[in-house]
Amino acid sequence: MHSFKSIKIIDSGKSIILQRNNDTSVRYHSTWLRDNALDPKTRDVNNRQRLITLSDIPINISIQSAKLDKTGTNIFLTFLPEKKDVSFSANWLEAHAYDIKQHNEKGWIASDFKTWGNDMLNHIPSADYKNAKSDKTLLLQWLKSLYCYGFAKMTGGKIESGALIQIADLFGYVRETNYGKWFEVRSEINATNLAYTNLGLQAHTDNPYRDPVPTIQILYCLENSVFGGDTTVVDGFNAALRLKDENPDYFNLLSKYCARFEYKGKAGVHLQSRRPMIELSPDGELITIRFNNRSTAPITDVAYEDMINYYKAYRAFSDIINDPTLAVNFKLNPGECFVVDNTRVLHARTAYSGEGTRWLQGCYVDKDGLLSKISAISEK
Template sequence: MLTHARIGDEGRTIDLGWKDGSRTRFHAMWLRDNALDDKTRSAGNGQRLITILDIPADTRISAASIKGDALEISFVPEQKTVSFPAAWLSANTYDRGEARRPGWTGEGTARWTKATMQNSVPRAGYPAASRDREVLRQWLSAVKAYGFAVMDDLPIESGALCKVSDLFGYIRETNYGRWFEVRAEVNPNNLAYTNLGLQAHTDNPYRDPVPTLQILSCIENTVEGGESSVVDGFAVAAALQAENPEGFRLLSSCPARFEYAGSSGVRLQAKRPMIELGPDGELICIRFNNRSLAPTVDVPFADMEAYYAAYRRFAELIEDPSFEVTFKLEAGQAFIVDNTRVMHARKAFSGTGKRWLQGCYADKDGLLSTLAAIEHGFKEAAE
């Protein structure tokens, strides 16, 4: 894969050439810090065994050579030689020609709309997912890529949603309990417990950190209406950015405030933007919940009118049917949403019949870890 390795800047950098004609550069300090030898990293878990202060500040590359599918580098003043697989260098390159545009998403994130997703909702049966790692891998991979998925054939019993979270991680308990009931109540303390329709929203934006996954499981559903729907917040944010770049900038740079005080002894508050970007401009989180929005006081007076116009347009796009995917949960079905990305909603339903759902929260790191472990196991088996 590698065609040349040229040391530059008095050993501070190295320029690598590849068979496809591309070139990438690396810094000596970065390479030394990321060395793969057993003196630098634990062979058992890959954790570093040294700190940045253990690396000489004047580290340089004294020699470099291509040996098969690897690059061998010698560092001074340590007099240390380390080998880097070419595939590893290619996978970890940071020498990009152009800066990414704010709002970018990784290759593993697939944005979607009604047109692309309504007839291809990702789903799996619980019995198969619980015994077949390939079925589970496909289902977890769908959650990672699309931000939601449906699970069929769960036991029709209270607490069955825990079986979904047990497939990949742990329930995140909150003031609502280990799980919570979602059905009509008299004088409820939360609109989710009525038969009213709910606008597409993310849950609990008043928490910091926000729960990253939500599971909703159906035990009984004999009402008219009450369909569930999901909206890809990343796709909506991209549409807003294309239409109104300044509005996107305001919603992603000015914090909103959210709060909840619906039950005794609970006062939750958070200050985060509706559209959150990472330091490098990556789109990482959507927070949208009109019920929990507190007064916005962190936007300059000169920008408030434009901010509210952007907020209104964002809400209009979220309500646009072209972004909405709908389905009706039957008893023994559940769906999971990435609560940092996918908004969920519910249509109003009649007072006749019964609609009993249960919900809980979980953490995305557990899901991603389980998925990565399965994929790693499959890769090792193939090798």
């Protein structure tokens, strides 16, 4: 429970400053406070969506009065020229504070993400499907782990075609692509994708040639009696941060310039995208890794004078991704699946023999469903 011990109007009514009990302070602007008012004339009481536009807020808005209740847990404001009364709880204001130290270096990651290497092998987040489906607390724990680490396993599923959709239904909605609602991962003659062969695959993210890229991927095992065909996952954020630590110039090149990705499959399918291998938000947050040697098209957006160093950076990043100390290796059994955040975690496969059968099915789910489910369960 948060509370404040004093409130003061500053900047001629354009802002307020609140003093905390530990003698630190936090400021808010009048326009921001009015725009985020929680009263029923500003926000719909059912869906909490805003009922006004920014143009409805007077450009000369100011705060006439600002008061705290006796406990310091609620503040009460009056705005001019509307003469509108608005209240906020200390908890809400603290949860949405923006008068804080901002990140000022490239490549920071969200505080609730945890990076990992091969030490993750003995701590892979995992849950039994039936238990997770019936126990919301267990499901929430599994979903939070998937978000935090970008990777999790689920066991105890049905051994039947299409069972992976039941995993997707736990937290979101399947994103259908040209591969269908789900796709088969097993050897094919004249395969349209190298994933549909028995060749080994370097650690990669899926479908970087799409824009937007699929965000969550499920790979579900139905048969796996071959020699080889083991699964590997690599934390791409960990790899990118290591590159940044070892050679900041290389990190800057891969985040500054766009690579190009392309896929031509069956007739009528030609997918292309232009995005950096290491994508940062405008304020420098590391948000997406796109790495797929098979689908990288000719890179044409790098300046001539930087191209040699760009390829050096590309090679260095590839070498880090291939480092066994960053990889978690395991073999899937029928009825098991692994789920990855495809914007962060790369996956690979070792080659396998022609004897026996390896049959996986895969699908994509949008990440917003995962985040929505976490929030919805947490609020209950």
